[in-house]
Amino acid sequence: MLKLYRFLHPYRASVTLLLVLLFLQALSELYLPTLMADIVNWGIVTGDSVYILKLGGLMLIVAAVGGICSIGASNLSAKAASGFSRDLRSALFTHVERFSLQEFNRFGAASLITRTTNDIHQLQQMLTVTMRMMISAPLMCAGGIIMAVSRDARLSLVFAAVVPILAAVIFIMARKGMPLFKAIQVKLDKLNQVLRETLMGIRVIRSFDRGDHQKVRFHEANADLSNTAIQVNRIMAALMPIMMLLLNFSIIAIVWFGSLRIESGHLQVGDLMAFIQYAMQILFSLMMAAFLFVMIPRASASAARINEVLDTVATIVDPVTIDGTNPPLTSPAVETLEFRNVTFSYPGAEQPVLSDVSFTARSGEITAIIGGTGSGKSTLLSLIPRLYDIDSGSILLDGVDVRQLAQQDLRAKIGYVSQKALLFSGTIAENIRCGKSDASGDDILRALAIAQAGEFIAERAGGLDSPIAQGGADLSGGQKQRLSIARALVRKPAIYLFDDSFSALDYKTAANLRAALKPEIANAIVLLVAQRVSTIMDATRIIVLDQGRIAGIGDHKQLMQSCDVYREIVASQLSEEDAA
Missing domain, CATH: 3.40.50.300 (P-loop containing nucleotide triphosphate hydrolases)
Known part of the structure; x- marks a missing residue:
């Protein structure tokens, strides 16, 4: 997972300012119980209302500073985490584009989609929480312990009994959760694959009345994912009650032993109140750490899946000459x-x-x-x-x-017309310009005329600007083939590759298309x-x-x-x- 933090480098300034704001927020929260103890000990006990108002005002200022720092830290963490996920998605997409079909077949489209979306989202969530807690939780824990010991060292021995138990609970939960979180991502791949196949093959499924079969496949994949998620949630759901139970027992122990310390004259009432506040800060910081440990296993599993893609070296690469440049081009023809x-x-x-x-x-x-x-x-x-x-x-x-x-x-x-005519969502002109991005309107119309597609394009409302559904779902097989041929023709390449590209055309259209093609492909x-x-x-x-x-x-x-x-x-x- 640490390998991916290189994508945080552009946000170093934001992260640095975030850490400063979190440090100030932690200091303000640690200072508030001390002020409260002083109000009780030297204001309420002695009846000094001026002192109470003075320290009360100071408490309001300190709380306001802490709130402002918290808001600023939240904005900065969200900005850095969102930028991190955006840059990582772009890097992953760019890297996958370099893959040969061999690498695509290795991972599968469904898995690559899940890794680019859900896995990166898991990292973004974890990073948002981590940046908020990685400074505040340790500071609150360490600072709370120091302040509590300064109030009463003996009473602080309560933490010596509670903290190891909390640490053991967190470790056990994380150890059991890690393999299950990995399994969840794999099963999410499977669910995504079944859903994708169903949506893409809906015509075939309905034609062969295989809807019930696909429902069974989906329900099995869905139930498998749900059962694993429930198993994980059962483990993690036990964490919060256990920690709250330990927290409440800790408070009871502090009040019990604290009252004895007050009775013996070693502790004041305000100090006990401050001590309880510090105890809650310490234990809540440990709960924050526990929450972080809950998220880390799933984020680690997602990071491993993303790194697996990024570490995959494409088998087909460009050659490089001695001087580090690509070999010279051959002639256009x-x-x-x-x-x-x-x-x-x-x-x-x-x-x-x-x-x-x-x-x-x-x-x-x-x-x-x-x-x-x-x-x-x-x-x-x-x-x-x-x-x-x-x-x-x-x-x-x-x-x-x-x-x-x-x-x-x-x-x-090369102008390549694949066996399966593939069109993209967008207009007809945009699809033809996939072959040549700077093709003029006249070039497009000429290519469509040669491909015998001009007539049905003219009948569509909007002509070249009429939209096409995703995958060309609103076109017939023959219409999609003719648009695919026009896309290759507008490119005017030196090599034409037609992979069974006339199979969906009737004999008359195919004959007319071949006749129109002859002068176009003469050279x-x-x-x-x-x-x-x-x-x-x-x-x-x-x-x-x-x-x-x-x-x-x-x-x-x-x-x-x-x-x-x-x-x-x-x-x-x-x-x-x-x-x-």
């Missing part, structure tokens, strides 16, 4: 994309997804990729922008290995993954994948003569007349 003996396997997989894949795609050509389900088509495309890094071999742009290029520069050359490298043979029959080059290996390369006619796997795919989709 790319003439060739070459796979040379590429092998790739997912972490933990027994077999490679791709094995010894070699081919060359050139500018002005369309290289299509086809194969059965699970043959590695989408994986092959994801290796080009380095969403994953290959195990062996090379992927070359104009003879330069992609691992020798900065990721930003590499991806700036670019195009890799097209498809399931339908009709989509790729006119491609310059067709790569047939079978169980991660290349089963054939050539155009349609060549593969019909030489590749059994391709002939089987064609026969399953087209008649003999269409295939010819």
